[in-house]
Amino acid sequence: MKNTVTDILLEALGRAKSKGELQLVEMPAIVLESPREKSHGDLATTLALTLAKPESKAPRKIAEIIVSNIQDTGGIIAKTEIAGPGFINFTFKQDRWQQTLFEIDSEGAEYGLRNIGKGEKVLVEFVSANPTGPLHVGHGRGAALGDALANLLSAVGYDVSREFYINDAGRQIRLLALSVWTKYQQSQGNDVPFPEDGYHGSYIEEIAQAFAKLHGNKYLKVPFDDCVDVFGDFGKESMLLDIRTDLEAFGVRFDTWFSEASLLKDNSVQRSIEELLESRNMYEQDGALWLRSTLFGDDKDRVVVKQDKSYTYLATDIAYHRNKLARGFKSLVNIWGADHHGYIPRVQAVIQAFGHPKDSLHVLLVQLVAILRNGQPVPMSKRAGNFVTLRDVVQDVGSDAARFIFLTRRSDSHLDFDLNIAKEQSRENPVYYVQYAHARIASLFREAETRNIAIPTKDAVNISLLGREEEQNIIKALAKYPEVVEEAALAYEPHRLTFYLQDLAGLMHNYYFKHRVITEDAALTAAMLFLMKQVKTVIKSALTILGVNAPEKM
């Protein structure tokens, strides 16, 4: 629809130019938007306003010139108006909107999908929690965002992979090993002091018990340094299994689990460093190797190899991002906790040092989640191993509610997650509101079936019967869906879909309440059922992108 009008406008400008009515030294971008105010038509453009200055003419005058040159060859426009300071408002013919319903009906689940990505490979890396403890709600928010975003990017034609980066190198795994080893020793009666900065939490004991069950007292007399790897691997594998299980319960599956340690093992860290030294993006100073990140906008250069020849965290990240690029991903999306924001310029420098444009990496920051119970914040202390886990929340409120609520805010704004509201089955809980709209339509269809009324196909329906205001509003909302999907995908903002869904569900509930669908008037009943069918399709499509179920019954 937008494209058609854009073409019409471009042609009009072309004619105005050839007649000498407008100069048009530069062709302006055509911006079309749907006005809030209904009396302003279906689409509006500010074209005349933006042209006022370069043309040095009054905007209304320019609008008149443009309008006089418009030729609506397709016959879709009912009315063109100049309003206010120079807006041009278009109102479409009713049957044009109603075509939307046929479109949805024939495309079904495909409706709204686009191919702007053209199969380009995109990697979405998210969650990437240390395998040293269970996932908490913050990870859940990242998981919901990453998964929905991946779905969204697929919906617009990208070839998307989901990846979990396992931070399994370095000190934290050693500390995990030591924590498990200590609990193991203690459980076998050896009074070994627990490490001060060790991981607390009952899960460590569970791992130690599982270890004892498997190995008995075989490692009881082995000094820690001689069995770090055994305990480390065991701990890591146990935690990863837990993490994977929790994520699956949350409906999230990864295509790849990428191990940080593997980058050290296969020498890719070393090779990355050599490559950067060769390209002069890395240099030696004071006995350390530095990434010349200031070349690419970072505040200061960063150490990659320390004086003692050990690597900083950045070293593996360099190798990791090099690896991502080498796998052919044109676009990388990283989802991080907001406390890592200071790290962004560094990694963007890495990308550029390897010769890729800065904007091939998009970092989305996820703010913390505060859990509320009965309106009161639930205290969380990571140190004491006492925090609300993703598993707790999913068990408590369900995966659907959790996912939807995580996606009702922009990712970079704080989120208060109220457990009581998430379980509530009312308007206040947006998940139920939207799911209910879907289930209500399903229920309506069941009712129709018991009365032997078929859900009509498009050949058996007279769409022009749907002329009431509520019907027009719903149809317009449905027509907007493909745009919403596209914009949400390009902006990396799945939350736009949750807002869209709430609007659409609202229109549906309002309509349903005002107008009885199944009546004596068979033709009208058929048309209304047909409309409802398309609403159902779109709600389901959007919920599916968000990773939320669209139930037939609740």
Added chain:
RNA sequence: GCGCCCAUAGCUCAGCUGGAUAGAGCAACGGACUACGAAUCCGUAGGCCAGAGGUUCGAAUCCUCUUGGGCGCACCA
């Protein structure tokens, strides 16, 4: 000290690339079930978009400063 993010109705938040009279939900108040699911709907009220300048035809949106919150500033991970 330097840098990043945020400030919109009593509360929680939307507001698309700068557009026309700033929107939802909740809470408050008043209404709607002999009919397809009232898990719903309708109405009323609620605003100096933190403050002050600037840019322009036009600013919640862009720029500068101030105030008030959050977070980063490691040869840690």
